[in-house]
Amino acid sequence: MPDGVGSGEPTHDDKRQLPESRLTRHEHATTPQRRGRCGEVPSPGLGSCRSRASAHRGDQKVAPENTVPAVRLAAAKGAHQIEFDVTISRDGELFIMHDATVDRTTDGRGAVTDLTAEELRGLDAGGWKGPEYAGTRIPAFREVLEAAPPPVRLNCHLREAPGVVEETVREVMALDRVEQCVLACSSGQARVAQAMCPDVLICYMDGQGPPGSDYPQRAIDFGADFLQIWGWDDSMADACARLHTAGVRVNYFGTEDPAMMRKLTEAGVDYVLTDDLDTMLSVLAEYGVRPLGQ
Numbered sequence: 001m002p003d004g005v006g007s008g009e010p011t012h013d014d015k016r017q018l019p020e021s022r023l024t025r026h027e028h029a030t031t032p033q034r035r036g037r038c039g040e041v042p043s044p045g046l047g048s049c050r051s052r053a054s055a056h057r058g059d060q061k062v063a064p065e066n067t068v069p070a071v072r073l074a075a076a077k078g079a080h081q082i083e084f085d086v087t088i089s090r091d092g093e094l095f096i097m098h099d100a101t102v103d104r105t106t107d108g109r110g111a112v113t114d115l116t117a118e119e120l121r122g123l124d125a126g127g128w129k130g131p132e133y134a135g136t137r138i139p140a141f142r143e144v145l146e147a148a149p150p151p152v153r154l155n156c157h158l159r160e161a162p163g164v165v166e167e168t169v170r171e172v173m174a175l176d177r178v179e180q181c182v183l184a185c186s187s188g189q190a191r192v193a194q195a196m197c198p199d200v201l202i203c204y205m206d207g208q209g210p211p212g213s214d215y216p217q218r219a220i221d222f223g224a225d226f227l228q229i230w231g232w233d234d235s236m237a238d239a240c241a242r243l244h245t246a247g248v249r250v251n252y253f254g255t256e257d258p259a260m261m262r263k264l265t266e267a268g269v270d271y272v273l274t275d276d277l278d279t280m281l282s283v284l285a286e287y288g289v290r291p292l293g294q
Helices: 025-030 068-077 117-121 141-147 164-174 187-196 215-222 236-245 258-267 277-286
Strands: 052-056 081-088 094-096 153-158 181-185 201-204 226-230 249-253 271-274
Touching: 052 068, 052 153, 052 277, 068 081, 068 141, 068 277, 081 164, 094 141, 094 164, 141 153, 141 164, 153 164, 153 271, 164 181, 164 187, 181 187, 181 226, 187 201, 201 215, 215 226, 215 236, 226 236, 236 249, 236 258, 258 271, 258 277, 271 277
Parallel strands: 052 081, 052 271, 081 153, 153 181, 181 201, 201 226, 226 249, 249 271
Antiparallel strands: 081 094
16 A cells, blocks of 8 residues: 555655744744744634644545545645655656556656656656546646645655655756745755755654654754644643754644544644544634635
8 A cells, every 4th residue: 555644554655034924923932043944824713733734645535646636626625735756857857756657647657756847747647646637647746736826835745766865856947936845855955955945844754653652852863844743642731842842843644534633633743644624623623723815
């Protein structure tokens, strides 16, 4: 089973202070100023709840995963964060695709990194989801960024392929999205990214684990901006508090269960990755958190 919400397997899945208007009120109050760069606008009715909805591979429950329609739909519904996977073609162009091959989600076959940009653009990445999405193409990284402008947070999960880090950082800088995009990557990839752009936001992905493991402390020691916890244990609230004190925000991978969504929200998780965006937004409404932009 490919890694995803509820798959049972973890995925390999700020430095410059911004004006207060670029921070949510809660983040401004609780996050040390050495980090805390955030593109979200204040959410009316925020209260004391800091949790937000992260659309895993876009709104993939409705639209084909990791496509422009899935990203646009997630943004239109008010997702606070959108997660997607960044890979690279044989000739060095960035595309959005989770798997190492195109076999599962397109009408083609073969490894993404063995195919040219032209070959990837010729594949149908939507017909498998339903006839209404037939003809949907594998999007380039730039197309996804254009489909989801700020203030939505973009969680860019970098796949392990030569050139992915360098090209991603170049694109993010060229499009002025450094404050919007978080690069979810290994420590090795992070060091390459930080050497190119010291202000780049990093989600530390080495050895993901539950809150009671050594993963949170390793993320703190690395100086990460985010981490992505996988799995629940009763230390979640304490781990979130410790991470927030250190300036690290918490992504959680992942759930479609409303009861778990409530537990994560009450524990202080910042972003809950989910394949069921509508349910997550409904749960957050119980805590006074509105969809982004509403």
